[in-house]
Each structure stands twice: as C-alpha cells, then as structure tokens.
Amino acid sequence: MNELKHNIILKDIDKYYRLAYYYVKNQQDANDIIQESLYKALKNENQILNGNAIKTWFYRIVVNTSLDYIKKYKNLVSIDDTNVMFLKEEDETLQTDLREAVEHLSFKYKTVIVLRYFEDMKISDIAEILDENENTIKSRIYKALEKLKIELKEVI
Amino acid sequence: MNTENNLKNLAHEYKSIKAPEETKIMAEKILSENNTVEAKKKPFGFLKQFTAIAACLVLMFTACLNISPVFAATVKEVPIIEKLAKLLIFRKYEDVSEDHDMKIDSAKVEGLKNKELMNSINGKYEKEAKELYEGFMKKLDGGLDKISLSSTYSVKSDNGTTMSIEHSIFEAAASGYNRLEYDTIDTKNEIYITLPSIFVDNSYVKVISAEIKDQIKEQMAGDDGRVYFTDEDAFKSIDENQQFYINDNHKLVITFDEYEIAPGYMGTVEFEIPTESIANILEGNDYIK
Numbered sequence: 001m002n003e004l005k006h007n008i009i010l011k012d013i014d015k016y017y018r019l020a021y022y023y024v025k026n027q028q029d030a031n032d033i034i035q036e037s038l039y040k041a042l043k044n045e046n047q048i049l050n051g052n053a054i055k056t057w058f059y060r061i062v063v064n065t066s067l068d069y070i071k072k073y074k075n076l077v078s079i080d081d082t083n084v085m086f087l088k089e090e091d092e093t094l095q096t097d098l099r100e101a102v103e104h105l106s107f108k109y110k111t112v113i114v115l116r117y118f119e120d121m122k123i124s125d126i127a128e129i130l131d132e133n134e135n136t137i138k139s140r141i142y143k144a145l146e147k148l149k150i151e152l153k154e155v156i
Numbered sequence: 157m158n159t160e161n162n163l164k165n166l167a168h169e170y171k172s173i174k175a176p177e178e179t180k181i182m183a184e185k186i187l188s189e190n191n192t193v194e195a196k197k198k199p200f201g202f203l204k205q206f207t208a209i210a211a212c213l214v215l216m217f218t219a220c221l222n223i224s225p226v227f228a229a230t231v232k233e234v235p236i237i238e239k240l241a242k243l244l245i246f247r248k249y250e251d252v253s254e255d256h257d258m259k260i261d262s263a264k265v266e267g268l269k270n271k272e273l274m275n276s277i278n279g280k281y282e283k284e285a286k287e288l289y290e291g292f293m294k295k296l297d298g299g300l301d302k303i304s305l306s307s308t309y310s311v312k313s314d315n316g317t318t319m320s321i322e323h324s325i326f327e328a329a330a331s332g333y334n335r336l337e338y339d340t341i342d343t344k345n346e347i348y349i350t351l352p353s354i355f356v357d358n359s360y361v362k363v364i365s366a367e368i369k370d371q372i373k374e375q376m377a378g379d380d381g382r383v384y385f386t387d388e389d390a391f392k393s394i395d396e397n398q399q400f401y402i403n404d405n406h407k408l409v410i411t412f413d414e415y416e417i418a419p420g421y422m423g424t425v426e427f428e429i430p431t432e433s434i435a436n437i438l439e440g441n442d443y444i445k
Contacts, residue, residue: 009187014174014175016175031178038186040421064420071383117163117167118166131415148163
C-alpha cells in the first residue's frame with residue numbers, strides 16, 4: 001500500500017479503534033482487532049483503487065474482524081473502565097439505561113447505531129461498509145431505535 | 157423515554173475514546189512495512205497467482221494501454237499432460253485508467269480430438285468474457301467509477317486422468333469480491349465431467365454436505381482463526397452442481413465463493429473430500445482415487 005493510503009488509515013485510527021473498543025470493551029482486545037484488521041488490509045491492498053473508498057473499506061474490515069473476534073472469544077471478553085465518562089447526576093439514570101441498552105443490542109443493531117449516531121455516517125456509507133442495501137440499513141436503524149425506545153423526529 | 161439528547165450524550169462519550177499510544181505505534185509500524193505481511197490466516201493463493209500473471213501482462217501490454225479496449229494476443233500456453241493439446245489463455249479485453257481497471261482474459265482449449273467438447277468449452281469461455289466485458293461497460297456508462305474487474309483462466313490440476321480449468325473473477329468497488337468457477341474434463345476420454353456424473357445417484361449431496369459440516373466444525377474448533385458463518389447464513393447443503401475440481405491427487409475438492417459460507421476475510425474456501433467417505437457412491441470411473 002502506498003504512503004497516501006497508509007496516511008488515510010492512520011489519520012482515522014481513533015475512529016477505527018473506538019469502534020472495535022465499543023464492541024469488546026477492553027484495550028487489549030481492541031488493539032488485537034485493529035492489528036488483525038491492518039494485516040488483512042495489507043494482504044488485500046490491491047483491491048483498493050482510490051483514497052475515498054479506503055475509509056469504508058477499512059471500516060468494513062474492522063467490523064468483520066470485530067464480529068469474528070467476538071464469536072471466537074465471546075466468553076473471554078472482559079470489561080475495563082479506562083474510557084468511561086461520567087455525567088451529571090440527574091441525567092445519570094436515563095443515560096445509564098440508554099448506555100446499557102445500546103450495549104445490549106445485538107451486533108447488527110449496535111453497529112448501525114454506532115456508525116449512524118456516534119460516527120454520523122451517511123446511510124450510503126453504512127450500506128457500503130456492511131455490504132447491504134440502503135433500505136436494509138434504514139430498517140435496521142428503525143428497529144434498533146425501537147429497541148432503545150427512542151423517538152427521534154427524523155431518523156435519517 | 158429516551159431522547160435524542162441522551163443519544164447525543166452517548167455519542168459524545170463514544171467520541172472521547174481514543175486509541176492508546178501503543179495502538180498508534182503498532183499501526184504505524186505495520187503500515188510502514190513495504191512487503192506483504194506473512195499471512196496468519198488462509199493465504200489468498202489464487203490471488204497471488206493472478207497477481208503474478210497480471211504483473212506479466214502489465215509489462216507486456218504497457219505499450220497497448222489506453223489505445224484500444226479490445227485486442228487479443230497470446231499470453232500463456234499451458235500444455236495438457238499426455239496430450240498434444242494445450243490451454244491458451246489470452247487477454248481479450250482491457251481498459252485501464254486512473255478511475256477504473258478492467259482486464260478480461262479468455263481461454264481456448266486446442267488439440268483435443270473431441271471437437272464438440274472443445275467448441276463447447278471454448279464457446280463458453282468466449283461468451284463469459286463477452287458478458288463480463290459488457291457488464292463492466294454498462295456499469296461505466298451508468299456512471300460508476302472506481303471499479304475493477306479481472307478475469308482469468310488457469311489450469312488448476314492436470315493429473316493424466318482429469319484436468320480442471322479454473323476461471324477466477326475478481327471484482328472490486330469499495331471492497332473486493334472473488335469467485336472461482338471450474339470446468340473439469342476427463343482427458344483420456346475427452347468428456348466433460350459434471351458433479352452429478354461422478355456419482356451413482358444424488359445421495360452425494362447429503363454425503364458431501366455432512367462431510368463439509370464436520371470439517372467446518374473441526375476447523376472452527378482449531379486455533380488458526382478459521383471462521384464460518386454460524387447464523388442464518390451458515391452452510392447447510394451443497395448445490396447439486398456446486399463448483400468443484402479434481403486435484404492432482406485425484407481427490408474431489410468442493411469450492412465456495414467469497415462470502416458464500418464464511419466472512420469475507422476467509423476468501424474463497426474449499427474442502428477436500430476424503431475418498432473413503434464417498435467411495436461407495438462413486439460411479440465406476442477412475443476419476444477419484
């Protein structure tokens with residue numbers, strides 16, 4: 001992979017890391033996932049033609065690697081609280097409930113919530129990352145929000 | 157009632173997660189290595205083979221690039237064992253630019269006595285190349301760019317009794333997708349071999365599927381990270397005409413496209429079927445030993 005492509009990935013390393021971290025909830029596992037994803041990216045580098053496609057391409061690798069990691073090690077994933085942020089007391093109950101609700105979502109639903117509402121991605125980008133059509137993604141988001149008991153004025 | 161604000165707060169929490177220094181250092185180290193890193197998982201063997209051929213082709217056709225999208229020149233001649241026959245593989249369509257990349261080969265069998273068999277195979281390859289070309293041009297005309305398509309043929313195995321030709325098609329838009337198709341021929345008798353024709357009846361579907369399920373279980377229990385789908389996409393049964401080839405050791409190998417039964421990073425997967433497990437349903441030929 002040439003330097004330009006490397007830099008595109010390195011520039012967003014926080015984003016890729018936090019996605020992996022959000023799934024597995026500990027630094028070591030997240031680190032392993034990112035490492036594995038980078039190896040895969042190098043192995044498949046000739047699939048990528050241009051810079052813009054790299055982000056969704058690498059996100060896809062991270063999502064798939066995270067899923068595989070969870071499937072393989074799901075009994076061993078542990079939780080640390082290195083990165084937990086605490087909020088004002090009055091919000092805390094609702095906030096905690098929501099935080100837990102999102103974390104209890106299944107992999108599929110968790111992924112679309114994170115990518116759409118935490119990373120602010122476009123539906124079309126999410127569809128590309130997950131290799132699904134846009135309608136599937138939209139309906140998945142609706143279902144996830146239902147599970148979270150959230151009403152938004154405008155979902156998309 | 158959870159509100160948008162709660163979600164925004166969670167988003168804020170999420171965004172505060174940063175990659176630790178050790179992860180950043182590790183990433184920089186990995187991305188700065190110029191060579192392809194040692195594969196810990198199943199190597200994309202066919203891709204390496206394709207990449208080698210592609211490299212040769214690029215060298216040979218540098219002068220021809222961008223001049224004409226359609227041309228043919230012999231690229232590779234592979235002799236077929238014990239026959240005065242060969243497989244010719246040649247570039248049929250090519251269109252390489254900054255935004256897109258198309259390299260479509262076609263192949264031709266020459267020298268077999270059975271002209272009908274040859275014409276049927278050659279006709280199939282010509283048709284495939286044309287369809288791939290037209291499909292790609294349609295995408296381009298439709299405004300898609302950053303797409304690539306590579307299609308080539310190679311002799312996968314040639315053991316004196318049977319020969320399998322591999323057709324490898326690799327497409328990429330934002331991510332890559334590879335599929336492999338095979339044609340297997342009885343080289344002695346010059347007959348085309350289909351999967352059903354190898355067996356006495358169609359119990360082979362159940363028998364082979366059971367064998368593959370066992371191998372999947374075994375592989376997933378092992379520790380080199382091989383993963384297959386286990387949810388609704390999990391492997392259930394082979395198709396009656398599942399892609400297959402007979403390898404140089406006369407063993408039946410069943411193949412699957414990328415994403416068919418396993419996550420994308422596993423690549424295309426294949427399973428060698430132990431002859432003992434199918435011995436009693438083999439038709440009386442000696443393709444499989």
